[in-house]
Amino acid sequence: MKLRTLAIGAVAAALAAGVCAFAALTLSPWPRALLIRHDYDRNGETLGAALDARAPTDVTALRDLSYGASADETLDLYLPAGASRERAPPLVVWIHGGGWLSGDKSHVAGYLKMISARGYAVAGVNYSLSPGAIYPTPVRQSFEALAFLAREASRLHVDATRIVLAGDSAGAQTAAQMAEAIADRDYAKASGVTPTIPRTDLRGALLFCGLYDAALLKLDGPGSGIRRTYMWAYAGTKDFLDAPAFAPFSVARYVTANFPPAFVTAGNADPLGGQSLAFAAALGSKGVPVDRLFYAQDHAPPLDHEYQFDLSLSDSVQALARAVAFLDRVTDVKGASP
Numbered sequence: 095m096k097l098r099t100l101a102i103g104a105v106a107a108a109l110a111a112g113v114c115a116f117a118a119l120t121l122s123p124w125p126r127a128l129l130i131r132h133d134y135d136r137n138g139e140t141l142g143a144a145l146d147a148r149a150p151t152d153v154t155a156l157r158d159l160s161y162g163a164s165a166d167e168t169l170d171l172y173l174p175a176g177a178s179r180e181r182a183p184p185l186v187v188w189i190h191g192g193g194w195l196s197g198d199k200s201h202v203a204g205y206l207k208m209i210s211a212r213g214y215a216v217a218g219v220n221y222s223l224s225p226g227a228i229y230p231t232p233v234r235q236s237f238e239a240l241a242f243l244a245r246e247a248s249r250l251h252v253d254a255t256r257i258v259l260a261g262d263s264a265g266a267q268t269a270a271q272m273a274e275a276i277a278d279r280d281y282a283k284a285s286g287v288t289p290t291i292p293r294t295d296l297r298g299a300l301l302f303c304g305l306y307d308a309a310l311l312k313l314d315g316p317g318s319g320i321r322r323t324y325m326w327a328y329a330g331t332k333d334f335l336d337a338p339a340f341a342p343f344s345v346a347r348y349v350t351a352n353f354p355p356a357f358v359t360a361g362n363a364d365p366l367g368g369q370s371l372a373f374a375a376a377l378g379s380k381g382v383p384v385d386r387l388f389y390a391q392d393h394a395p396p397l398d399h400e401y402q403f404d405l406s407l408s409d410s411v412q413a414l415a416r417a418v419a420f421l422d423r424v425t426d427v428k429g430a431s432p
Contacts, residue, residue, distance in 0.1 A: 123225050123327040130320055131196040131223070138192065138201035141403055145204025148405055150211040155203075156250070161242035162235065166222040169239050170199050172210035177251045184256035184425035185243060186216045186300065189236055191263030191400065193324035195224045202262065205403060205414075212418045213427055215252040217243060221268075228330035229340060232268050233275070233287050240272075241290035256425045257291060258298040259354075262400060263366075264324075266304025270356075270373070271345045273299045277352035285342040298424035299356040300417055302402050305366055306346040306373040308335055317365055346373045351380045357420040359387035359413060361397025385420050387413055 154173040161167050177183050188206055190197045199218035206216040219239045221232040240257070247254035261269035275282035276289045276296050305311070311321055326332050329340045342348060346369075356377055360370035370388070377384045389397055395407065402413045421427070 123323050123332075126319070126323040127195045127225050127327040130193065130323060134192050134196035135198070138197055141400075142201040142203060145202065145208075145403060145405070147204070149204035149207040153207045153210045155207075159242075161219075161239040164222065164235075166220055166227075167235055167238065168199075168220050169242075170203065170206075170218045171243075171250060171252070172203075172207050172216045172218075173251060174210050174213050174215070177215065179248055179251055182247070182251050182253040183213055183215045184258065184297070184421070184427055185247075185252045185254055186214050186258045186260050186421065187236070187240060187243065187269075188216060188218050189221070189232070189259075189261035189265030189268045190218065191261065191265045191303075192223075193320075194229075194232060194264045194328040195324050197223075197264070202403070208414065209418065209421070212421075214421060214425075215250070224324070225327040225330075229328050229343060230271075230286050233271055233285065236268055236272055237275075237287055237290045244291055244295070254291070255295050256297050256427075257295050258300055258421060258424060259296065260300035260302075261304070262302040262402070263304060264328075266301040267306055267343070267345065269299055270301055270304060270306055271343070273354055273356075274345050274349055277354065278348070278350045281342065281348050281350075284348075286339070293352065293354075296354050298354045298420065300420065301356060301358050301370070301373070303360045303364055303366060303370065303400050304358075304373065305369050306376075307344040307369060308340070309344060310346075310369055310372060312365065346376045349373075349376050349380055349382070351382060353377060353380065353382045355383040355385075355420075355424050357385040357387070357417055359402065359416075361399065361401035362389040362391055362393045363396035364399045364401070366399060385416065387416050 152175045156171040158168045199220045206218050210216040221235040244254040259269040259273050325334050331337045334340050358370050358374040360367040374384050374386050402410050404410050
């Protein structure tokens with residue numbers, strides 16, 4: 095009788111645990127978001143080490159500059175040799191990727207140094223991650239970082255009248271949303287953000303492998319669970335496709351002719367590649383100058399999400415060269431060839 099009672103208790107405990115686990119996975123994005131964060135951050139650290147190994151050494155790094163009161167609100171600034179108040183380089187402000195729930199500015203530091211060495215001040219911005227911080231917190235924080243950089247431009251030896259917003263993956267979406275908010279104050283108001291620089295100071299947008307329209311996401315099939323989780327975590331609602339407050343996230347639907355010139359790229363094997371193609375088309379339809387870098391479906395080797403960071407590939411080396419050439423054009427600077 096005692097054994098039977100224990101067995102029944104064990105089964106009940108297992109069922110209760112199963113119910114709790116099911117509830118946790120269906121009622122909150124936190125459990126899966128933390129698992130995704132762990133995996134993404136581990137990959138990000140590996141990426142960061144590989145990029146650092148290729149990074150130039152003649153770049154000055156100012157690390158962990160506070161642009162706000164939160165511990166998350168820090169940025170790193172990289173300056174090319176010879177930067178000074180009298181020779182202040184144009185400023186590239188980079189928002190890192192990671193599905194808004196992971197990532198760190200350190201993961202892309204080596205890449206930012208490569209751009210800086212070609213004649214640019216490059217800021218890598220950290221921001222609060224979801225699910226703890228939901229949309230549009232990273233956009234607001236990135237505008238605070240812009241305000242800090244503009245306010246401290248003379249001291250930091252940057253030219254805040256020649257700014258390019260940049261980012262990869264989730265960061266590309268944030269950078270694109272910032273660019274449109276600066277270009278269209280009605281969109282900024284609808285997004286719940288306040289631009290901190292004038293449109294005249296924004297020269298361009300450098301966008302790698304971004305996500306610009308929630309409705310175009312593949313929410314079934316391989317990888318759909320991850321995509322649903324990071325969107326739920328960032329939007330703050332499981333019904334993110336129908337949430338009015340989240341609608342401006344889909345910046346591709348809101349772009350205007352005042353959007354700055356843009357460089358847009360994605361790999362041919364990127365599950366989000368269609369997002370970049372559609373966004374470039376949306377910009378082009380408004381008459382915005384767009385430098386497109388895309389690849390044929392049968393391109394070999396296949397170029398996956400964030401292909402640009404794998405600099406063992408000749409395509410990625412060429413993508414960096416194209417990106418720097420774009421920066422040279424829109425900021426009126428002739429940079430050194432990669």
